[in-house]
Amino acid sequence: MRNKLITEYTDEELISSEKKLKILTVMLGASMVVLFSATILLTIRKGFTPIMIVPICLLPLLVINIINWKGLKKEKERRNLK
Numbered sequence: 001m002r003n004k005l006i007t008e009y010t011d012e013e014l015i016s017s018e019k020k021l022k023i024l025t026v027m028l029g030a031s032m033v034v035l036f037s038a039t040i041l042l043t044i045r046k047g048f049t050p051i052m053i054v055p056i057c058l059l060p061l062l063v064i065n066i067i068n069w070k071g072l073k074k075e076k077e078r079r080n081l082k
Contacts, residue, residue, distance in 0.1 A: 006071055006072060006075045007075065009075070011079065011081055014072065014075060014076055014079070014081065015076070015081060017072055018069070018072040018073060018076055021065060021068060021069045021072060022069060024065065025062070025065040025066060025069050028058075028061065028062050028065060029062060032055055032058060032059070032062055035054065035055040035058070036055050039051065039052045039054075039055055
C-alpha cells in the first residue's frame, strides 16, 4: 500500500490523522522526558551504561513526528477546517 500525500486526504481523514499524530507525539515526548531523566539518574549513580543511547536514538522519531504534525496542521488551516 502506498502512502498518500497530505493533499490527497479527505477532510475526515485529515482531521483524524492530525488528532492521532498529536496524541502519539505528545505521548512520545512525555516518555522521552521520563527516559532522559532516568538515564541521567542512572548515569549519576552507576556511570555510563549502553542503555543511555536509547533516548538519543529515539529523538529523530520525535522530530519526524513533529514535522509531520505541523504539515497536517498547515493543510488543515489551508482547507479552513476546525
